[in-house]
Amino acid sequence: MLTLTNIVKRYGSRVAVDDLSLAVHPGEILGLLGPNGAGKSTTMHVAVGLLRADSGTVTIGEHGSPTAPAARRVLGLAPQSLAVYDLLTADENLRFFGELYGLAGAALRARVEWALTLVGLQDRRRDRVQGYSGGMKRRLNIAAALLHDPQLVLLDEPTVGVDPQSRNAIFDSIVQLRQAGRTVVYSTHYMEEAVRLCDRVAIIDAGKVLALDTVDGLLRAHGGSPVLRARVAGEEIAIETRDPLTELNRLSATAPVESFRVDAPTLEQVFLSLTGRTLRD
């Protein structure tokens, strides 16, 4: 659905995207997981044709370049910075963005209705956006990207500042999109979101894809072993092991085990082992 091949994008001397290659399969939710400044937004902007890469190619399905009009119709982007008009109402914003794609009349009304329902803004639809909370604006920002029913949706950190309940609602709608056969690229620096939502996750740092696999695959390949943490005779012990049960048996034979738990590897560890840094640095 979307293929990036050897993309390089520099801002002056700073390399934002460094020889990045990526293939997004139709119908999947692909996560771009990386810290601030990793190059997620830049990658997305190159992918939708907003930025021209210094080298490398972008292909949107059978449409080729993302700047081709046919390709633009199948693309939907929710930019990281809120891109809606403050002086217009939610209704007016969505109608306007629909009109850009040639929607009109009953079809437009139906899509606006659908999008408002999706992000739960029906009851505020006639209020001007300047009076919205940050989370409401962000929800509208997502709705605006989905209005023309794009095949490929790119959501750039869509849940920043959204409360847990709305976040769940947004996740549900993204899952709905996948069920409807849409392809989603989702950037985030929250591991939990990547784990919960994404079919595959690309770990990105310093403009490079360090690894790309399912969450399980990443954990298996880069997460290391589970850690057995136990309190034995008043002493905290942490043992990295592929077989925590045997280790626990061995410990309990030497002294009474007061408490224990097994920490399964996380994407945090994957990131740590790939970069030598933690994700939250």
Added chain:
Amino acid sequence: MSAVLAIALKDLRTFTRTRSALFFTFIWPLCVAVIFGTLFGGSNQPSPKLPIAVVDEDGSAGSRAFAERLLTRDSFVAVRATRAEALEAVRKGQRTAAVILRPGFGVASQQLFAGTPPEVQVYTDPSRQAERGMLEGLLLQQGAERMQAMFANPAGSQQSVRDSLSQLRARQPGQQPGLEAFLGQLDTFLGTPDARAGLGTPGAAGSTVAWQPLTVTMESVQRQRTGPRNGYDVTFPQAMLWAIFGCVMTFSTTFVSERVRGTLLRLQVSPLSRSAILAGKSLAALLAIFLVECFVLAVGVAFFGVRPGSWPLLLAAIACASAAFVGIILLLASLARTEHGIGGAGPAVMMPMFLIGGAMIPLMVMPPWMVQLSSISPVKWAIVAFEGAIWRDFSVVEMVTPCAILLAVAAATFALGVRRQRE
């Protein structure tokens, strides 16, 4: 195309919701126009009275009475003059019309219902159709009043009825027996107490005989170029420019806001081409500028006695000025990176252009060196075009220069602005 329109409507809608923008495009320019217009000697209530010059070429008692009546009518501001003076005043635009009572007026006005009616010649500028019609109506009305006066003063009128009767009998004996009989009866009637008690107009008279109490012949005098009629003629064109100033600030900011607020990304990932986006936003600016110009003008026309000499030329001037400032908006928008930048660069670029261009100091009172300098400002050409159509009485040929300059400014700034936006 519909997407271009959608962008334009979106921008216009945003414009109507920005209170400060509305103030600076609608209210502020009008304040300027009214305050300075009054200072420059605008009459507070433009007089609905027609300024006319009355020429009595007859000098009889009848013509004197008619002229006297004209001079005291509420509808006119009338002065006595010679034919030459009156025509000159019309030519210079100081008087709307010269009303000339032709020789023989007094004798003719003695006759009733027959013979040549008294003749009035009216000289006006052919462009002043409305005033012409009004003047003719008022003169005919005054002619008819003579008939009413007859019944108000039966004793005095009896003599003129008798004169008419005897003239009629002498010149056309027996040819109009009905009229002879009527005048005879009228003579008798005017001697009765009934007539002294006062009656209305003689209804039957006009319908039986095709005779008018007065003939009015309309003549044309081409009005020469003149000064403005009042202060508002000068300040309203200026106010139209200040309204444009407001639009320039507002709409150049919308270009930058789209970029800063990120909504431009949305427009750019849509199937719209860059030119379509620019077209939509430019269309909004064009419509807004056009509308505010018309609004300011309409207020001037409706309440401050601004009377454009030529509407078609004024429309052309407004269109060309609108185009020029849309180009300037595009160029300005391409110069600034932030809304703050527009707030600084906008006035910095525009104020000098407005000050030397005559939006503050009227072109007509500028010292010669300043008039020369002002030619580098598009504001001057917009004002010249507006004034040309409003009171300078420009011909089509004269209007070509300012309009062509405005269109050239439009083309140059548009091209440059678009090129810089692309970068």
